[in-house]
Amino acid sequence: MAVSESLYPSLDTPCVLLDLERLEANIQEMSHLADEAGVLLRPHIKVHQSAFIAGLQVKAGACGIEVGTIDQAEVFAAEGFADILVAHPFYGQRKLAKLKGLLGQPSLELTLIVDMMEQARAISEVGQAAGRKIPVVLKIETGGDRYGVPPGKPALQMAEAMSSFPGIALKGIYTHEVYGGATPEGAHGLAEEVCSTMAETAKMMKKVGLPTEHVSIGSSPTYRAACNYIKQGRFPEINEIHPGSCIIGSMLHVRRFAIEENHCALTILATVTSTSHSNHAVIDSGSKTLGSDPLLAFQDRPNFYWQGKPSYGAVRGRPDLWLGSVAAESARVFYMNREKKLRLGERLEIIPNNPFLVTNMHDQLHGVRRGKMERMIPVTGRGRGS
DSSP states (O other): OOSBTTSSTTSOSSEEEEEHHHHHHHHHHHHHHHHHHTOEEOOBOTTTOOHHHHHHHHHTTOSOEEESSHHHHHHHHHTTOOEEEEOSOOOSHHHHHHHHHHHTOTTOEEEEEESSHHHHHHHHHHHHHHTSOEEEEEEBOSSOSSSOBOTTHHHHHHHHHHTTOTTEEEEEEEOOOOOOOSSHHHHHHHHHHHHHHHHHHHHHHHHTTOOOSEEEEOOTTTHHHHHHHHHTTOOTTOOEEOOOGGGTOOHHHHHTTSSOGGGOOEEEEEEEEEOOSSSEEEESOOHHHHOOOOOGGGTTSTTOEETTEEOSEEETTOTTEEEEEEOSSOEEEEESSTTSOOOTTOEEEEEESOHHHHHTTOSEEEEEETTEEEEEEEOTTTTSOO
């Protein structure tokens, strides 16, 4: 039952729920598709930031994990994860000092990503001082307009130059494609385009003797299509994928065609605290719990607004409710059908718009299964490098 006073009665509200059955099914789907395609899976864990969830992913077949920052690498290395890739380039003495500390852990296989010669040179100097070569992967720009060097000849030239640095070992190339288009077919098209771009760049590198043991792609909206193309025998140069946050889901991922709404595992449990108005009810969950991201990047989509209001999340099981306004510690849920009003004390499960905000505002998630509380799940990396 999605809406009831008896929904998780042992839990105080607001709190963050993680449906373990949905989570496990999403993890298994990702692992199965990677296995069918014959590629390694290294899930990006920067959204859930949980050692418990990452452990489930490794048990399901992941070769290692991918974190966002060197700070998160420290946290997860301390939790016993032995194969970690740091997805975001970094620079500066404080970050390099963290790298030095991690190099002191002999059982840790740490790989770094760069997109500038200055970053590579600084890492090489740390490697030289430690008497070892640090594995490095070059990030390729494929339309995300954030990190990365252009594919093809520019990437080849930088890879050749980096290879001369004595304290690093170039392993290959990496990209993280970003999709915000209006159709699922567009995500499939982007996957094919990125696969082709990365495969051609890898071929160029291999032709001149540069390493291509690591050729990685795959974001939440595109990894399924990418796995299908690779399974068909196309793009054999690609050997690793790194999708991540779609295993917990959010309305952001629904809008990006990365997950269906019913498969989202992460929700907010909230209580109706006032029904004094005829057009809306008030719940005890606001921006401090849900965040306040209306996902304006999608405002050109149909049904983005209702009576001029964007949505700040979806109420599970109640498409007739519109979460149209958030304050710090409360939110207004509007009646799209005034014949179906909420009751004081009623509890709602809300799929948040932006999971990045939710996990970074909470120390723990409440792992639930079939309506019952099962375990507390610490957000291990919360606030580390973010």
